Amino acid sequence: MKVGSHRLLGFAFANADLLLEIAPAGAIAFAVGAGEALSGSVETDLVGRDWREFIEAGDRAMIQALFDGLEPGQRGGPVLVRLSGHGDGIARAAAFSAFRLAENGGAISCALARARVEDAPAAGQLHDRESFETLAAALLETARATGAELELALVELAGLSAARQKASPDERNRLEARLSGVLRAQAHGGHAATELGDNRFALVRNRGEAAEALVRRVARLLANGLDGPIAPVADLISMKGEVDPKRAIRALRYSLDSFLREGLAGPAAANLSEALSRAMQRTLSEVGALGEAIRERKFRLVYQPVVRLKDGALHHYETLVRFDEDESPFPQIRMAEELDLIEPLDLAVLEQAVLTLAKDDKLKLAVNVSGRTIMSPAYVNAACRMIQAHPAVRGRLLFELTESAAIDDLRTADRHLQALRGEGCHICLDDFGAGAASLAYLQQLGLDIVKIDGRYIRDLQGGGREATFVKHLVKLCGELGIRTLAEMVETPEAEAAVRKAGVDLAQGWRYGPAADMPLPPLNRPKAVAGMRPALSR
Numbered sequence: 001m002k003v004g005s006h007r008l009l010g011f012a013f014a015n016a017d018l019l020l021e022i023a024p025a026g027a028i029a030f031a032v033g034a035g036e037a038l039s040g041s042v043e044t045d046l047v048g049r050d051w052r053e054f055i056e057a058g059d060r061a062m063i064q065a066l067f068d069g070l071e072p073g074q075r076g077g078p079v080l081v082r083l084s085g086h087g088d089g090i091a092r093a094a095a096f097s098a099f100r101l102a103e104n105g106g107a108i109s110c111a112l113a114r115a116r117v118e119d120a121p122a123a124g125q126l127h128d129r130e131s132f133e134t135l136a137a138a139l140l141e142t143a144r145a146t147g148a149e150l151e152l153a154l155v156e157l158a159g160l161s162a163a164r165q166k167a168s169p170d171e172r173n174r175l176e177a178r179l180s181g182v183l184r185a186q187a188h189g190g191h192a193a194t195e196l197g198d199n200r201f202a203l204v205r206n207r208g209e210a211a212e213a214l215v216r217r218v219a220r221l222l223a224n225g226l227d228g229p230i231a232p233v234a235d236l237i238s239m240k241g242e243v244d245p246k247r248a249i250r251a252l253r254y255s256l257d258s259f260l261r262e263g264l265a266g267p268a269a270a271n272l273s274e275a276l277s278r279a280m281q282r283t284l285s286e287v288g289a290l291g292e293a294i295r296e297r298k299f300r301l302v303y304q305p306v307v308r309l310k311d312g313a314l315h316h317y318e319t320l321v322r323f324d325e326d327e328s329p330f331p332q333i334r335m336a337e338e339l340d341l342i343e344p345l346d347l348a349v350l351e352q353a354v355l356t357l358a359k360d361d362k363l364k365l366a367v368n369v370s371g372r373t374i375m376s377p378a379y380v381n382a383a384c385r386m387i388q389a390h391p392a393v394r395g396r397l398l399f400e401l402t403e404s405a406a407i408d409d410l411r412t413a414d415r416h417l418q419a420l421r422g423e424g425c426h427i428c429l430d431d432f433g434a435g436a437a438s439l440a441y442l443q444q445l446g447l448d449i450v451k452i453d454g455r456y457i458r459d460l461q462g463g464g465r466e467a468t469f470v471k472h473l474v475k476l477c478g479e480l481g482i483r484t485l486a487e488m489v490e491t492p493e494a495e496a497a498v499r500k501a502g503v504d505l506a507q508g509w510r511y512g513p514a515a516d517m518p519l520p521p522l523n524r525p526k527a528v529a530g531m532r533p534a535l536s537r
Contacts (some may be wrong), residue, residue, distance in 0.1 A: 016097070016111035018043070022067070024106040038083060038094055038112055044337035051110075056082040058124025061181025062190055063096065069185060072102035078113070079190025093120035095189075103424045106260050126180050126201075129256070132194035136204050137249045139188060150188060150239040152252065153214060154259045157222070160199045161231040173379045183222045186214060196260045203241070210229040211236045214351050235264050290323075290332055299323050301352055303365070305521040306507045310497045315516045316364035316398060318507065319353045321345070325363060326400065346373040347382055354386045357393040363518060366398035366428060371407040380416045387423040394424030400451065401441075402430045410444040418446055428485065433469070447482050449505070454488030459507075460497040467501065474502040492523075 018038045021030035028051055029237045031043035052060050059081040066076045074269075077097035094112040097414070101109065127135060136152075143150050160179075166173055183201055187193040192204035211234045237255060293299055323332050336342040346369050353367045365527040373379050387393055399420055407413045417427050428449035432438045433456055442450065452470060459466040474484050486498040489508035498506055511521040 011293060014537055016113045017441060018112040018287045020046070020110040020112070021104075022051050022108045022110060026052070029107060033112075034114075038092060038114060045173055054084050056084050058082075058122070059190075061124065061177045062184040063098075063181075065178070065181040065185035065221050066096075066098055066190075067100075067108055070098060070100035070108065072100055075099045075119045076185070077190070077314070079185065079187075080115055081190065082117070085251075088438070089323065090115045094115045109351045124177065124180060126183065127191065129194055129196060132192070132202065133249065133253060133256075135192055136239075136252055139192060139204055140248050140252075141389060143239065150204055151207040152237040152239055152255060153186070153203040153205055153211075153234055154255070155201045155203065155214075155232055155234045155235070156264055157199045157201065157218075157230050162269050163230060177221065182218060185221075186218065196256060198260065198263075200260055200263070202256055202259070205458050207236075207238060207240070223233075230526055233264055290336065293323055293332075294336075294341060294348050297348060297352065300349075301349065301356070302516055303518040304462040304507060304514040305519070306366070306505055306513050307511050307521050309495070309503060309506050316365045316396075317506055318368075318400065318514075319356075320368075320514050321349050322514075340521075343373045343376050343379055346370055347379055350383055351386065354390055354393055354397070357396055359397075360518075361392055364396040364398070368400045368402050368430065369412070369440050370402055374401060374413050374416050374500065374521075375407065375409065377416070380419050383420060384423050387425070397424075398426040398427045398428055398449070400430045401445075407441070410440065414445045417426065421446065421448075432473070442480075442482075449483050449485050450477050451487055451507075452503070454508075457488045457494060458485045460486075460501065461493050467497075470498075470501045470503070478502070 014475040016033065017511050018031065020028055028046050028049055031046040033043060038040050046054075051063070054403060055063055062079060066079060070076050071499045075097065076099075078095040079097075081094055081096045083092040083094060093115045095115045097111045098109075098110045101107075139150060142148065163175060164172060183193045184190050184205060185201040186205055188205050193201065194203075195201050214236075215232045215234050218234075219230065222230045222232075239252075288415050302320050302322055304320065305317055307313065333342070334343075337347045346367075350367050350369075353365050356364055357363050369379075387397065399417070401413075401417070425448065426448040428451055429438070429441055429445065429447050430451050431440070431453045432450045433453040433454035441447075450473070452473065456466045456470055460470055470486075478485050483504040485505040485507060486494075486501075486503045487507045488511050489495050489498060489506040491510060494508070495506060495510055498514065510523050512519060
């Protein structure tokens with residue numbers, strides 16, 4: 001087979017199983033290599049076909065953005081793509097690289113190397129923040145082992161919100177596909193990207209390109225077909241030089257938090273160490289204030305009612321902490337998690353709740369306990385001593401285990417939870433369905449109640465997948481002797497939907513907001529004829 005010198009030069013970079021040349025109009029002009037193993041067709045059958053035919057639909061926007069972003073002489077990728085099936089039922093994936101050679105008449109040289117399907121992300125999707133942080137931590141570990149140089153790109157797209165609002169539903173779908181494709185094409189492996197909110201995005205990418213070049217490319221790729229301009233700005237933070245994985249991921253989180261809160265104000269940090277240093281300096285006063293608030297008990301507790309759906313009775317109150325007037329405690333909770341203050345905070349809240357229970361023998365309260373805190377023998381021992389010192393609280397105290405910090409050792413966690421149950425307490429798993437570990441927790445922890453994450457309850461009335469999930473979860477929990485609690489029940493329709501699904505308990509604004517004292521629930525659901533009242537635990 002005779003191959004032109006330009007084509008050989010275009011493929012000179014490649015170490016691949018399949019080599020393709022894509023003509024300017026999108027047809028495959030040349031193919032050689034393991035075509036059947038990757039595409040389901042021999043390479044000779046690929047020639048003349050559009051390249052999109054063997055790339056899964058959700059990844060086509062990324063590959064198109066990869067092609068469109070290439071300047072002459074520039075290489076892009078590799079990005080992981082899923083390959084379309086060809087009726088043989090075999091799932092395929094590949095690492096896809098592209099090179100545009102100036103002298104090759106606009107053709108693009110492509111190299112595909114076989115990859116494991118399980119390594120390829122869901123086609124067309126940006127990561128949520130939690131999964132992005134997990135991926136970034138894994139990439140940092142790999143980079144340390146291999147010597148690869150990575151950077152964190154923080155990208156702000158001024159004008160994006162306006163473009164989204166102006167777009168019709170079809171236009172918006174096209175915009176979102178293009179946006180996801182463009183950002184993924186710039187990211188390491190074609191998927192290390194996330195949307196943070198407020199027109200702000202974060203990518204992990206290979207180091208070497210100036211921020212200005214990234215900004216120009218993203219602006220050009222997003223400009224096509226939009227009524228209004230989208231003006232990107234970006235900062236790059238090197239991810240090289242961190243030796244402690246925990247410190248590195250903490251720096252990454254602080255960088256993302258700072259960017260989401262403040263945007264790209266001020267000069268960019270040179271690396272994650274500098275970003276962490278800046279963030280720590282900025283938050284030292286906040287940390288000091290939080291530590292003082294915990295030590296001096298400078299917080300207040302508020303109480304939100306939880307009702308039984310079958311007979312309308314009050315079941316208990318969830319005890320929530322507040323540091324500022326009517327403001328969400330999330331920033332302080334996140335800071336406490338990151339800076340090892342969560343255990344003393346959990347303990348301080350528990351202490352106040354136990355004292356409240358001791359003063360009112362009719363109350364029943366739930367307190368939150370972090371996944372990190374429950375691993376501490378000191379916390380469990382202190383909790384047991386408190387209950388033993390106030391035996392009247394037995395049977396009226398419930399611990400809600402949160403997934404704000406993942407639990408690695410479920411056996412130890414369950415041993416600690418059973419110690420609390422041995423003191424007459426009950427255990428609730430908070431926000432079931434929000435974290436990837438929820439099912440493992442349900443399988444391995446002895447529980448009394450499972451609280452269903454509010455996002456499922458919010459959409460439950462519409463039926464579909466959320467309704468199916470809740471229905472099967474209620475059935476599973478029933479078979480395990482575990483009751484279910486729906487949070488974020490805000491309307492009569494939502495109440496009717498969770499009751500129809502068989503949920504036992506409900507919490508939300510329909511029954512009252514969190515208040516400074518335990519108040520009777522509003523809109524108490526009426527007992528349903530023919531239903532046996534739920535047993536109180």
